[in-house]
Amino acid sequence: MRKYTVPVLVDVPASANLTDAVFERAGREPGTVVLRRKTGDAWAAVTAGEFRDQVAATARGLIAAGVEPGDRVALMSRTRYEWTVIDYAIWAAGAVSVPIYETSSAEQVGWILSDSGAKAVFVELDAHREVVRQAVADLPEPKNLWHIENGALEELAAAGAEVTAETLAGRRTGRRAADLATIVYTSGTTGRPKGCALTHDNLLFTARNVAAGPLEPLFVTRERAGLLFLPLAHVFARMIQIVLVETGTVLAHTPNMKNVAPDLQSFRPTFLLGVPRVFEKVYNAAEQKAAATGRSRIFHTAVAAAIAWSRAESSGGAGLGLRLRHALFDRLVYRKLRMATGGRLSAAVSGGSALGERLSHFFRGAGIEVFEGWGLTETSAPSTVNQPGANKVGTVGKPFPGVTIGVGDGGEVLVKGRHVFSGYWNDDRATSEVIDADGWFHTGDVGELDRDGYLRITGRKKEIIVTAAGKNVAPGPMEDRIRAHPLVSQAMVVGDGRPFVAALVTLDPEALARWRAEHGADGSAPASPGADPAILAEVQKAVDEANRTVSKAEQIKKFAVLDDDITEESGHLTPTLKIKRAAVTRDFAERIDSLYG
Numbered sequence: 001m002r003k004y005t006v007p008v009l010v011d012v013p014a015s016a017n018l019t020d021a022v023f024e025r026a027g028r029e030p031g032t033v034v035l036r037r038k039t040g041d042a043w044a045a046v047t048a049g050e051f052r053d054q055v056a057a058t059a060r061g062l063i064a065a066g067v068e069p070g071d072r073v074a075l076m077s078r079t080r081y082e083w084t085v086i087d088y089a090i091w092a093a094g095a096v097s098v099p100i101y102e103t104s105s106a107e108q109v110g111w112i113l114s115d116s117g118a119k120a121v122f123v124e125l126d127a128h129r130e131v132v133r134q135a136v137a138d139l140p141e142p143k144n145l146w147h148i149e150n151g152a153l154e155e156l157a158a159a160g161a162e163v164t165a166e167t168l169a170g171r172r173t174g175r176r177a178a179d180l181a182t183i184v185y186t187s188g189t190t191g192r193p194k195g196c197a198l199t200h201d202n203l204l205f206t207a208r209n210v211a212a213g214p215l216e217p218l219f220v221t222r223e224r225a226g227l228l229f230l231p232l233a234h235v236f237a238r239m240i241q242i243v244l245v246e247t248g249t250v251l252a253h254t255p256n257m258k259n260v261a262p263d264l265q266s267f268r269p270t271f272l273l274g275v276p277r278v279f280e281k282v283y284n285a286a287e288q289k290a291a292a293t294g295r296s297r298i299f300h301t302a303v304a305a306a307i308a309w310s311r312a313e314s315s316g317g318a319g320l321g322l323r324l325r326h327a328l329f330d331r332l333v334y335r336k337l338r339m340a341t342g343g344r345l346s347a348a349v350s351g352g353s354a355l356g357e358r359l360s361h362f363f364r365g366a367g368i369e370v371f372e373g374w375g376l377t378e379t380s381a382p383s384t385v386n387q388p389g390a391n392k393v394g395t396v397g398k399p400f401p402g403v404t405i406g407v408g409d410g411g412e413v414l415v416k417g418r419h420v421f422s423g424y425w426n427d428d429r430a431t432s433e434v435i436d437a438d439g440w441f442h443t444g445d446v447g448e449l450d451r452d453g454y455l456r457i458t459g460r461k462k463e464i465i466v467t468a469a470g471k472n473v474a475p476g477p478m479e480d481r482i483r484a485h486p487l488v489s490q491a492m493v494v495g496d497g498r499p500f501v502a503a504l505v506t507l508d509p510e511a512l513a514r515w516r517a518e519h520g521a522d523g524s525a526p527a528s529p530g531a532d533p534a535i536l537a538e539v540q541k542a543v544d545e546a547n548r549t550v551s552k553a554e555q556i557k558k559f560a561v562l563d564d565d566i567t568e569e570s571g572h573l574t575p576t577l578k579i580k581r582a583a584v585t586r587d588f589a590e591r592i593d594s595l596y597g
Contacts, residue, residue: 087238186377260278
């Protein structure tokens with residue numbers, strides 16, 4: 001087995017827990033701004049002392065309400081300031097937080113509350129409260145249900161006024177590194193979500209070694225600020241929340257993942273966390289804006305220059321001619337792109353799925369370097385990540401300090417380290433299936449490890465398509481290529497047990513409307529995009545681009561364009577915009593069959 005280890009950089013003492021950073025920073029520098037909270041159109045500063053006091057007041061309220069050490073407390077909300085307060089308050093009270101996606105169905109919420117045994121629940125909106133009430137109709141009702149929009153924090157602060165500082169300190173410091181901190185339920189692309197039990201040590205070890213290791217340059221700048229818009233119920237955003245708190249980086253939240261541009265421009269982050277679809281949409285929006293203003297040729301020439309400049313930087317540096325072109329397009333194109341993100345953003349971290357080399361090179365060439373990382377809920381989010389000064393585009397980086405990556409039989413990626421979870425909640429059998437006798441966590445991802453320790457993910461074992469001819473096909477890389485087309489929203493490659501590989505494609509409604517307007521589509525154009533020859537020709541270009549990356553036997557022979565986009569609301573995407581393959585295969589079975597008819 002090929003493997004690569006990076007030594008531990010920061011140890012975590014057995015007495016540590018996640019709340020230490022909040023209370024110790026407030027003791028040292030109470031007036032330092034550590035968060036900014038959106039109030040109307042302005043960002044109000046929150047100091048370390050103010051944040052500590054609000055966490056403490058909420059924790060006292062939880063103690064007064066009967067929450068005991070080790071009790072599970074669920075939190076169903078969009079990404080917002082109160083989420084972080086509640087998360088740390090639950091830990092300060094000695095309890096265990098159980099995040100729930102705010103888009104979850106009553107059935108999913110019921111399963112999570114039942115499986116975790118949650119004693120109390122926070123909800124954000126009236127709609128969330130109704131979902132919880134539906135979910136617990138046939139279950140023991142949680143002892144407490146607090147409504148964030150109806151003044152939950154103020155209610156808890158008042159209720160806990162009589163709880164002494166000594167009582168709170170005992171609860172807070174009584175939790176140690178080995179104790180359970182959170183149960184994060186997988187987003188469920190296949191089957192029922194499993195609860196990943198993560199300890200204070202899992203999360204602190206990861207945050208401190210990532211922040212002091214590969215990503216340290218991002219957190220030592222004088223004016224550092226991060227904007228979170230991914231759902232905090234996902235372990236990826238949750239880990240970044242912890243990293244920002246641990247490093248004292250100013251943290252802000254926005255619930256508007258689908259339209260984050262205004263908050264980017266007003267908050268002006270220096271650091272951003274995203275998933276590939278976010279970066280794809282930023283690129284596509286810039287491309288469409290250029291086309292709408294008659295500057296399409298300039299834009300695409302600038303894109304080519306940015307990509308060439310980035311590639312040259314990876315292999316010795318650009319020549320004089322390329323440097324001059326790059327400087328010209330920086331004034332004409334790249335600077336405008338950076339200003340759209342607030343003007344201070346120079347780095348971002350991407351995870352969840354592959355970003356693709358073309359977009360990675362483009363953003364780096366445009367002055368926003370995107371560092372791809374990789375990991376799973378079971379590994380407290382990251383296991384590998386690229387880093388400033390050593391960003392190998394096309395890979396997901398090297399292990400962060402304290403992690404060992406191995407590639408076993410069949411190319412499966414294996415992981416060891418203190419960041420690996422303790423097991424699935426209430427499911428010893430599932431735990432034994434992924435953690436072997438030697439302590440290796442079997443990720444289910446397939447990849448390659450180069451001699452320098454950089455990992456390249458090439459597919460997922462459970463997603464590998466085996467055609468009727470026995471050809472193994474990894475759908476992910478081809479789907480990424482197809483989604484890079486401005487018209488395309490989602491793509492799913494099919495062909496398991498079939499004579500050839502095919503694909504289902506959906507279109508971005510906004511991009512489709514602009515494309516039709518720009519191409520003079522009139523009333524004679526078919527209402528269904530899947531029947532419009534001009535649109536099919538555009539999608540064929542995206543498919544041809546994907547086919548150029550694989551062998552003839554792996555190429556997509558046919559595709560279907562669906563009339564409507566597949567979304568999280570339709571039940572076909574996870575909250576981090578991954579395709580739920582089983583749901584799409586089930587709901588569009590007839591369309592898939594028609595490709596082979």
